[in-house]
Amino acid sequence: MAWQIAGNERALHALRAAVDGGSPAHAYLFLGPEHTGRATAAIRLAQALNCTVDDPPCGECTQCRRIEAGIHSDVVTLTLESDDNVVRKNISESQVDELRGALTLKAYEGRTRVAIINPADAMSESAQNKLLLTLEEPAPSVAIILIATEDEKLLETIRSRCARIDFGLVAADEIKAALIERGATLDNARLLARLSGGRPGWAIDALSDPRVLERRREVLDAARSLVRLPMADRMELAEKLSDAFKRDRDAVLHQLDEWAAWWRDVLLVQSGASDRVANLDHDRELQEDASSHSRAEIAAFLQAIIETRTYLVENVQSRIALDALMLAAP
Numbered sequence: 059m060a061w062q063i064a065g066n067e068r069a070l071h072a073l074r075a076a077v078d079g080g081s082p083a084h085a086y087l088f089l090g091p092e093h094t095g096r097a098t099a100a101i102r103l104a105q106a107l108n109c110t111v112d113d114p115p116c117g118e119c120t121q122c123r124r125i126e127a128g129i130h131s132d133v134v135t136l137t138l139e140s141d142d143n144v145v146r147k148n149i150s151e152s153q154v155d156e157l158r159g160a161l162t163l164k165a166y167e168g169r170t171r172v173a174i175i176n177p178a179d180a181m182s183e184s185a186q187n188k189l190l191l192t193l194e195e196p197a198p199s200v201a202i203i204l205i206a207t208e209d210e211k212l213l214e215t216i217r218s219r220c221a222r223i224d225f226g227l228v229a230a231d232e233i234k235a236a237l238i239e240r241g242a243t244l245d246n247a248r249l250l251a252r253l254s255g256g257r258p259g260w261a262i263d264a265l266s267d268p269r270v271l272e273r274r275r276e277v278l279d280a281a282r283s284l285v286r287l288p289m290a291d292r293m294e295l296a297e298k299l300s301d302a303f304k305r306d307r308d309a310v311l312h313q314l315d316e317w318a319a320w321w322r323d324v325l326l327v328q329s330g331a332s333d334r335v336a337n338l339d340h341d342r343e344l345q346e347d348a349s350s351h352s353r354a355e356i357a358a359f360l361q362a363i364i365e366t367r368t369y370l371v372e373n374v375q376s377r378i379a380l381d382a383l384m385l386a387a388p
C-alpha cells in the first residue's frame with residue numbers, strides 16, 4: 059500500500075523523505091483546506107512510524123491495521139467530538155493536559171506514540187500554551203501532528219516548532235482517477251470530482267455514503283426554492299439559518315458554498331459555458347433557472363452570497379447578514 063492520497067505530491071514527497079531518512083520531525087503542522095487529505099496523511103504517517111515492514115506504511119501488518127481501525131493504543135486523536143456525540147466549540151486545556159500525560163508514557167504497542175490534533179486551530183489559547191510545553195521539550199519516540207485550516211489561529215511559538223506541510227486543492231482529473239481506483243463508474247467519478255471543488259476527501263465520502271449526495275440535493279433544493287419564496291418566508295429562513303449558525307458554523311458556511319456553486323453554474327449556463335458547470339447532473343434545472351432570471355440579478359445574488367459568507371466568518375451579527383442576503387435574492 060502506498061499513502062493513497064490523491065494529489066498533493068509535494069506534501070507526500072516531504073513526508074516520505076522524512077520517514078525514509080529515519081529522522082522525522084517531532085511535530086508537524088498539516089495546513090490546508092478541509093477534505094484535501096490532511097487527516098489521511100496523518101494516519102499514514104502514524105502507520106509509517108510504527109509499521110514493521112521495509113517499505114512503510116504497508117497497510118497490512120498488525121500495526122498498520124490497528125492504526126487504520128483507530129484502536130492502536132499509541133495513536134491518540136484529539137477532536138471536537140466528545141464521547142457523548144456533542145460537538146465542542148474548542149479543544150480545551152484539559153483535553154491537552156490529558157494528552158500530555160499520555161505522551162510521557164513509553165510507546166506500548168508500537169515504536170512511536172503519535173498524537174493527532176484535528177482541528178488544531180480550534181485549540182483554545184490556554185490549550186495551545188499547554189501544548190507548547192510539550193513542543194518545547196520533545197520526548198523521544200513521540201510525534202505530534204497538528205491539522206489546521208487557518209494557521210493564524212495558532213500561536214507563532216507553536217507554528218515555529220512544527221515542520222509545516224502544505225496541502226492544497228486537487229485537480230478534478232486526479233480526483234476522478236482516485237475515484238475510479240476505488241470502484242466508481244466513469245460518469246459518477248466525473249460528477250463527484252466536479253462537485254468536490256478540489257476536495258478528494260469529500261468525493262471519496264460521497265462515493266461510499268449516499269447520504270452525502272442526499273444532503274447536497276436538499277441544499278440545492280433550498281438554493282433554488284429560495285428565489286420563489288415570499289419575503290416573510292425568506293425572513294423565517296434567515297432566522298433558522300442564524301440559529302443553525304450558532305450551533306454549527308461549518309454546516310451553514312458549507313450551505314452558502316453550495317448555494318454559491320449553484321448560482322455560479324447558472325451564470326455559466328447563461329454565458330454559454332455549460333461544459334464548465336459543477337452540477338453536471340442538474341442540466342435541466344440549471345437551464346430553467348438560467349432562463350427565469352436576468353444575468354444581472356444572478357450576478358448580484360451570487361456576490362451577496364459570497365459577501366454574507368465573509369461577514370459570517372468575520373463574526374458580523376449573523377441574523378443581520380442573513381436578512382440582507384434574503385433581500386438580495388432575485
Ligand SMILES: [Zn+2]
Binds near residue numbers: 105110117
Ligand atoms: Zn505496516
